[in-house]
Amino acid sequence: MSIYLLQIVNGIGIGMLYFLMAVGLSIVFGLLGFVNFAHGAFFLIGAYVCFQAVDMGLNFWWTLLLAPLLVGAFAWVAEKALLRHIYQLPHEFHIIFTVGVALVLQEAVILQWGALGQNVAPPSELQGVFILGDFVYPTYRLFVIGFTAAMALLLWWLLDGTRLGAIVRAGSESTEMVSLLGLNINRVFSLVFALGALTAGLAGVLAAPIRGVEPFMGVEALGIAFVAVVVGGMGSFWGALAGGLLVGIVQSLMSTIWPEGARLMIYVAMAAVMLLRPNGLFGRT
Amino acid sequence: MTAPILSARNIVKRYGKFTAVNGVSIDIMPGTVHSVIGPNGAGKTTLFHSLTGTVPITEGNILLDGEEVGHLPDYRRVLKGIARSFQVTSLFLNLSVRENLRLAAQGRHPGQAFRLWRDAESLTAACDTAEALLERLNLAAVASRPAGELSHGQQRRLEVGMAMAGRPKVIFLDEPTSGMGIDDIGEMKRLIHGLRNECAVVLIEHNMDIVMDISDRITVMQLGQVLVEARPDEIRNDERVRRAYLGGMITGGAA
């Protein structure tokens, strides 16, 4: 198999994780009209909960279930207690607020677990590598691709096929009008925010065995997720998928073609997309 | 025969596959009130958008005073002498009523607005226009209040004032009386009628009292096309128009 093909497959593997990170951002971002700079912190917490649980001897599979729920519950509470006061404010306060939350969580992680990174071993069933000719790929990463694909289907159904999805979109335009129709928009907001956080937490758990955990992984993941969302189009589920995959594949291919510029090329690719389709690949015009 | 001040030929506007305006031609004569009526969704507002440049036209030509303006963006058409009000009120809600009007008056000379050193108040022409309009629109009492605090009716008046402030050659008013108090409608009607002396007026209105009373010409639109264009008395008696639009005429409010 040619190296480029290998890199594309690898890029899909990276990209699916980016997608999972981006999709939550995109829902909260596009549908609630809310810019969540704390999204990376949910990823971070997901990863650290996973680390802590595995460290205490809990099975990874249980962690995969529990950690995202925990992060989601945490976000639910945070939304109810704090966030709801700032939805009505202009963007700048969303950003300032969530940057603040991200800082607090990041520093809290350092207080609790220290600034040094830690390792998380993949579950023993998935520790091997998958070999097909020249193609060597960690089994765990294969699992991540499959698992995130299943999650993608689930999310898509939830957002596009259910009434909840419609209500959320409506709420992003006018909360007052939604209330006037007798719907408790606040509960929907909490739910969606928690859902977004949950996907980020899930991404964190999945990433931990690949990346290990360290307190600044959230910021980095957030940066990439932003690019994926902008490329794909805000608020669009398919956009998050396309954006995540595109970023992953560009990054992976570039590490063969022009490694020192791999990062730069992600942004160049984004600029190119923005030029041709200002609202992103799947953005509303 | 005087030449039309504005002459639009075969205007087509498509939104994606949907054709909202389909080959409309219209001539606006100076010093007249020209109304556009038609059922909801007939494409009246879209026609306005096309003529004033709010949206780019898909096909067609627009001659203003003999000059082609069809390809210009909206802000450039203002300089040529086109001004409009919106069907859905669109104001500077955080700025005072006076400032709203001053900005609108200033817009006729936007080059001045690039002066990084001049005080706005030192450009007195725009300020004077604004003051005069405050009186004329009966908004002097609320001149210093942010426009967002006005009632709907007051906002509608200001909306029309914003178009007037540009001292246009042709003014496009999209349902100026919608949401206005019954008492104000007569006032607005007189105002619009009086505007004729300053510029040509193109009016979209559902209030048939106004339309029938003050229009010189009426264009009836349906399904994106012109159904008829004629004098009010002819329109009133046109069977097609009755069927498509007027019906029993319970609209009309008070008088």
Added chain:
Amino acid sequence: MILEVREVHAYYGKSHILQGVSLEVGPGELVTLLGRNGAGKTTTLKTIVGVVAPRGGSIRFMGKDIAGLPAYRIAAGGICLVPEHRGIFRLLSVEENLTMAARKDSPWQLDDVYRIFPRLKERRKNGGSQLSGGEQQMLAIGRALMTHPKVLMLDEPVEGLAPVIVEEIVAQLTQIKKAGMPIILVEQNLAVCTQLGDRHYIIEQGRIVHCAGNAEFLADDSIKDRYLGVNVSTPTPQADHK
């Protein structure tokens, strides 16, 4: 009484807008609320439904005090407001707009709405942002009906509508009223009001200054003159046709 509003006050910031508004709606009754621009009609409706918080006074809906409840609780309880600006969701298709808050127990289901407003059926897949003003109004009313309201409050529902559509909507409102739905109608169009209304309230400067049955109201031109500024004798300028 279905709805009883007693001496309600409301404020925007410090400004005292409603200064003791009282009105009531009985079963199956259509009352109108008339008044000049800025008199407080919209504010009254918003206060009833809880968008503006009432201060002082009481609002009783089917025997329960609802003053101070959040808007969604009041709306879910059956008071449905179709606001001045219609509140169409631009990001949702026509059909999504209709169904998003629909109740299965509502007497008006999707098919009923499409029957009343065939135009909506034609544009069912369109985004809310692509509708004309009239289409939006139809959609707003249709959507309200699908939420199974027990009292319908309409804020200037025929504003900006073509006469034929107005006729249609009036006819439809008559139907709705006949079905026993209590309605509060805010409207500038007197013809519409007198055609539909059982009783009329006139509000001025945040106070109800007059209340009359339909017949009495129709008969008394001086009331209209005094509170609504409808001067029947004012001459209107005639267009000089060349």
Added chain:
Amino acid sequence: MKILKTYRYLLLALAVVLLLPATLSSASLATEVLIFALAALGCNLLLGYTGLMSFGQGIFLGLGSYAAGLALLHLKAPLLAALLLAMLAGALAALVVGWFSIRQRGVYFVMLTLAFAQMFYFLAYTLKNITGGDNGLLNIPRPQLSLLGATLMPTATPWQYYGVVAVLFLIAFALLQRIADSVFGRTLLAIRDNEARAAAIGYNIKSFKLIAFVISGAVTGLAGALHAMLTGIAPLSNIEYHASESILIMTVLGGTGNLFASVLGAAFYVLVGDWLSTLWPRWLMLLGLLLIAVSLYMQKGLWGLGMRLAGIVRPGHGDQPPAALKEGGKQ
């Protein structure tokens, strides 16, 4: 009295300039306050007056640093020339970034500027022959402030340099204040409020936004150049995401109602940040809490807080409750 009113913000800025040396023992800290105040002013012109939330101000700061650094290092340029060059670099970059970004609104705009910030960062990182890459541009000299060969102000000691920065800061502040109060500034406010209407009454929105962007870029470039001379290096961190973020935070912290608020915001951010970092290594947590508090309880920023404390209500700025509404409201 009238003069006092016209120049009240300039006088306040002057007060800050005089107060800093009186209260701080470190000239570097005082200088940094003024430099970041300049950057925040540039950001405020966009956010407060044009409604554009730029997450890319670090681009102009960084480019200003590099431009001045390169001019001073390789061309042995005099101070003023280096500053002008930096402003030009900032303005040009703003023209490019602005031209692309203002085609978008709201969140998209924010994201675009953020992406540009990343792109410029990696560009600077990749072009290490010019920028020094991760090490940054080292050994940047700090010439005296001279014009036509005559020395106007020395810059050798930290306080002398503070003097130069203070003078430049006051000039820039006065100019920006003038611009904000001018017809141009008033038009920006209108565009911020309602773009569709502004276009419909004859304003070319894009040009106004672009000009605001260019002015902002130039001012921020100036700040970058002064910063490079303060520290003697043009580091990669000036063009980083964090620089953009800090500038934005300062601006919002100060408040976007008027320009002077940004000076407060910058002073607060720099001084409190400096102080907190000596208290507790996890001081970023305190900063985070502060940001949360600001967005929850202090949306008018420090300026608004000050106003509320002073009980002063300024007319015509919409931050007072609509009193007297009843009398004016009815006709």
Added chain:
Amino acid sequence: DAIQFGCAVPMSGAFAANGKFADMGMKLAIDKYGKVLGKSASYTVIDTEGKPATAIRKVQEAQQKGTRFFLGGFLSSEALAIGKEVDKAGGVCITTAGADELTGSECNRSTFRWSVPTYGAIEQTVRPLIEKLPKAKRWYTITPQYVFGEGLLSAAKAVFQEKGIEHVGNSYHSLAEKEFSGYLTNAIAAKPDVLLLLNFSTQSSDTLRQAVSFGMKKNMTIVMAWASGLEQFESLGADLCEDVYFGAQYWHAIDAPFNKEFVKLANTAFKEDPNYSLAGSFICTKIVLDAIAKANSTDPKAVIAAMEGMKYEGLTGTEEIRKGDHQVIKNYYLLKGKGKSKMRNKTDFADIISSGKSFLPLEKTQCKMS
């Protein structure tokens, strides 16, 4: 009046952990040796936030308040910047950072460096390994693209050439990179015998972790030329480190008299074995304190003169400060990770395979001290 030290290290930001240990190291040294010339030394921590500009501004501030002696930075960029700034005001700055310029092209009177330059790091890891693994002929490198990485890479290439090793490929990556699977895919495709990692800190940890997940430990040898020592082993865990080679500036098990003393000191003070950041900060502080005593003055000029050529018993045995470039001449170590089962205690992650001193001759360092 006290002798003021400034500990300018990142306390917040991505390298906060190193800052914390540096703080501890300086505290230990000052507590133990802080009484000189009848005065007592004290220190303040200066949080550089990992940003050179912030570092400079805060160092300026400290200098304006009278501090003359600095432990300068952990990252190359901030160390360089601090060194320059201290030199301007005529103080003393000693650092453990990686940038060769510190004692090379950007060297100056005030700046001293304890850590071995990239040349020595490669000489003491790549060269002994080539001898140990005669069958390993194909090497692949992964390099961060900045001066430090280039330094390691060019030193490695020189050794490869000399020893007839085939350099089958190199992947550059940026300093912001966290995802190395793409580069590892490249490396696997090149079928090397040895994978040489030339990045450091979290990046090298990430690379190693991902390389292991790609099964690379099974069919090639992995070498990390510039490991950060104990803290890196702790964050990676023994399983990942097993059979991997690491180059290190310091290891707590070094068999040198003063190191034993120091480890004991650290054990009593912190109940843990010292890592590189702690040790580096400790010994740097001690060097300056010793020099002050030797110079019998707190005048930086005199202290610098005393430091130049100073020979002392250090953590790696006898160390000497080379006068010409202010480089400390000391050992660099090659470690080999061992499995969990073989560890005798919780910090016994690796055995020292070899050690030695390799430094470019003065003429080749490009250092021109004014």
